[in-house]
Amino acid sequence: MRILTSGESHGDSLQGIIEGLPANLYFDIEYINHELKRRQKGYGRSERMTIEKDEIIVLSGINNCYTTGNPISIMIKNRGTNIELTEIMRPRPGHGDLGGTLKYNQKGGRNTLERASARETAMRVALGGICKLLLKEFNIGIYSHVVQIGDIKISKDIYNDISKEELLKSDESIVRVLDKEAEKLMMDKINNIKKEGDTIGGVIEVIGMNIPVGLGSYTSWDKRLDGKIAYSIMSIPGIKGIEFGLGFNTSNRFGSKVHDEIYYDVNGYHRKTNNAGGIEGGVSNGENIVFRAVMKPIPTLKKPLKTIDIETKEQVYAQFERSDVCAVPSASIVAENMLAYVLANEIKKKFGGDSIEELKSNFKNYIAGLKER
Ligand SMILES: Cc1cc2nc3c(=O)[nH]c(=O)nc-3n(C[C@H](O)[C@H](O)[C@H](O)COP(=O)(O)O)c2cc1C
Ligand SMILES: C=C(O[C@@H]1CC(C(=O)O)=C[C@@H](OP(=O)(O)O)[C@H]1O)C(=O)O
Numbered sequence: 001m002r003i004l005t006s007g008e009s010h011g012d013s014l015q016g017i018i019e020g021l022p023a024n025l026y027f028d029i030e031y032i033n034h035e036l037k038r039r040q041k042g043y044g045r046s047e048r049m050t051i052e053k054d055e056i057i058v059l060s061g062i063n064n065c066y067t068t069g070n071p072i073s074i075m076i077k078n079r080g081t082n083i084e085l086t087e088i089m090r091p092r093p094g095h096g097d098l099g100g101t102l103k104y105n106q107k108g109g110r111n112t113l114e115r116a117s118a119r120e121t122a123m124r125v126a127l128g129g130i131c132k133l134l135l136k137e138f139n140i141g142i143y144s145h146v147v148q149i150g151d152i153k154i155s156k157d158i159y160n161d162i163s164k165e166e167l168l169k170s171d172e173s174i175v176r177v178l179d180k181e182a183e184k185l186m187m188d189k190i191n192n193i194k195k196e197g198d199t200i201g202g203v204i205e206v207i208g209m210n211i212p213v214g215l216g217s218y219t220s221w222d223k224r225l226d227g228k229i230a231y232s233i234m235s236i237p238g239i240k241g242i243e244f245g246l247g248f249n250t251s252n253r254f255g256s257k258v259h260d261e262i263y264y265d266v267n268g269y270h271r272k273t274n275n276a277g278g279i280e281g282g283v284s285n286g287e288n289i290v291f292r293a294v295m296k297p298i299p300t301l302k303k304p305l306k307t308i309d310i311e312t313k314e315q316v317y318a319q320f321e322r323s324d325v326c327a328v329p330s331a332s333i334v335a336e337n338m339l340a341y342v343l344a345n346e347i348k349k350k351f352g353g354d355s356i357e358e359l360k361s362n363f364k365n366y367i368a369g370l371k372e373r
Contacts, residue, residue, distance in 0.1 A: 001345045003127045007078075009119035010085060014076045015059075016123040018130055020348060023069035023355045027062045028133055035129035036076070036122060039333040043174045044190040044200070044326030051080040056126050069354055072130065076122055083322070088113055089310045090319040094299025097319075101310060108310055118237040118327065121334040128337020131344035137356060138347060138363060141209045142340050143167035144332040146176045147292065148203035149186040150193070154179040164209055176204075176329040194325045197303030201238070201295045202328035206335045208343060211278060212367065213269075213286035215346040224282030225346065232338040233293050236331060242293045245277025260287070268370060289339070295331050298324050 001020030007013055036054035054076050061072030088109030091097035100112025132142065141164055147154050154177060170176045175190075177183045186202075193200045216225025226244055233242050250258045260271040271287055278289035300323035307318040351366065353359035 001131075001341075001348050003124075003341060005120055005123040005127070007076075007120065007123065008114035009078070009117035010081050010083060010114060011078060012081065013078055014120065014123040015073065016075075016127045017071050017073045018127050019071040020345075021067050021069070021072065021130065021134065022348070022353055022359050023067055025067040025134055025137065025356045027058075027065050027067055027072075027130070029056060029058070029065075031133060032056055032126055032129035035125050035132065035333065035337065038171060039122060039125045039330050041174065042176065042327065042329030043187055044194070044324060044328075045330065046322050046324045048080045048322060048324075052122075053079065054122050054126075067356075074123075074126055076126060078119070085110060085114075088319050090304075090307050090316050091310065092299045092301075092318040093305045093307060094296065098307075098310075116237065118330075118334075121236060121330075124236075124341075125334055125337045128334075128340040131340040132337065134344045134347065134356075135340055137360060138212070139210050140343065140347075142206065142336045142343075143170070143209070144176070144204055144206040144336045145170035145178050146186075146202060146328055146332055147205045149175065149177075149326065149328060150189050150200045150202065152182055152185045152189055153203075154182045162207070167207060170332075174329070176332055190326045194302075197301060199298035199301055199324075200326050201297040202326070203292055203294050204328060204332035204335055205290070205292045206233075206332065206339055208278070208289035208339055211284045211286065211289050211343070212363075213284055213370065214366075215284040215343065215350060216279065216282050218282040225284055225342075226277075226279045226282060228342050228346075229279075229289070229291065229339060232342050233291070233335055236293075236295075236334050236338065238295045238298070238327070238331065239293050239335075240296045242291055243277075244279060244289075244291045246275040247277070247292060250275070289343075293331075293335055295328050298327060300324075 004017045006015045033055045040049050056074045059073040061070045088097050091109050096112045096116030097109030101109050170178055173183055175183050175186045217223040230242050258275050260273045260276055263270055274287045277291055278287040302320055304318040304320055309316045351359050351362040353362055
């Protein structure tokens, strides 16, 4: 399976293609549009999110609401196109403006901004939403929540014992946080930072549930599941790091307090802890896949940082255009859908099949075989 996106932030539309989905999968447009709505929410976003009403238009690959096995192409119309697209001569530190201008031999940063912008992540969520539809056929669910904004953290380390029902409640919070007290503090923080003309980042946690053992492989470096997930998550604009399970905290514990001991009962192998975040040796181990990712503060500051005018080489202040102050909650939805893409790809790779019926039958055989092992 593969996905491809195109389109500029303030152009007519975003376009996307997904290739390799099995035939006969119910193509639930409402579900995909709901994912798009979830990405548009979040405290600290700019007025652009009140202008955009992200919905997909299907161009090809679907017949009577079912996939055909053909590549699927979709489009999302941009509404926020009526701004003056001035050249960016005062590149913003932290954004792609300067690097893109130099690399592509441009006059300024406009063409870079248009594509480096996280507007593109709307299409990724639509394509990832299609992947979520495939995963739902296997009862695999992907959830997320925000665990930190600036220096405000949720009070409880909950990744090990949280239920799907609890996680779904993050959709009810405008910061996507499950801790009411932290929610208030985070909103205050975002308000204060906005008043100061500054921006703020944070940390998200993403959890994949009901993952079968055996996705990914250690046989070659580029087949490792954690590597593939890390790549997809690090590709989200603004994401600066990812850790699986106990992650960076494995460094300050002994092995006996890190590795998840193995047990067996009528349901097969299982663990009582999940410090590995569901992946060992580059292969899913049947526990939840759990990772956290950190997003840096938004680079466009109302009170701008120093930069150089590309034309005059004078020391000036960076350009300011309408901008988010915090987009961490939205990034968590993008991350969910990037994970969906990686997992759907792995399911397709491991179980094969050109129709959903064939894929499910192969999956069922594998799961039945595991019970005898
Ligand atoms: C959902 C989302 C919304 C964003 N909104 C803005 C924004 O309004 N202004 C901005 O300067 N950066 C915004 N960013 C972040 C930039 O796109 C990002 O920092 C930039 O592309 C450079 O990131 P990189 O160095 O990680 O590639 C947003 C990111 C995401 C994921
Ligand atoms: C448009 C989206 O995010 C945009 C991402 C973004 C950036 O620089 O990354 C800059 C802003 O765009 P604008 O300058 O038009 O206000 C955000 O609104 C979106 O998430 O759909």
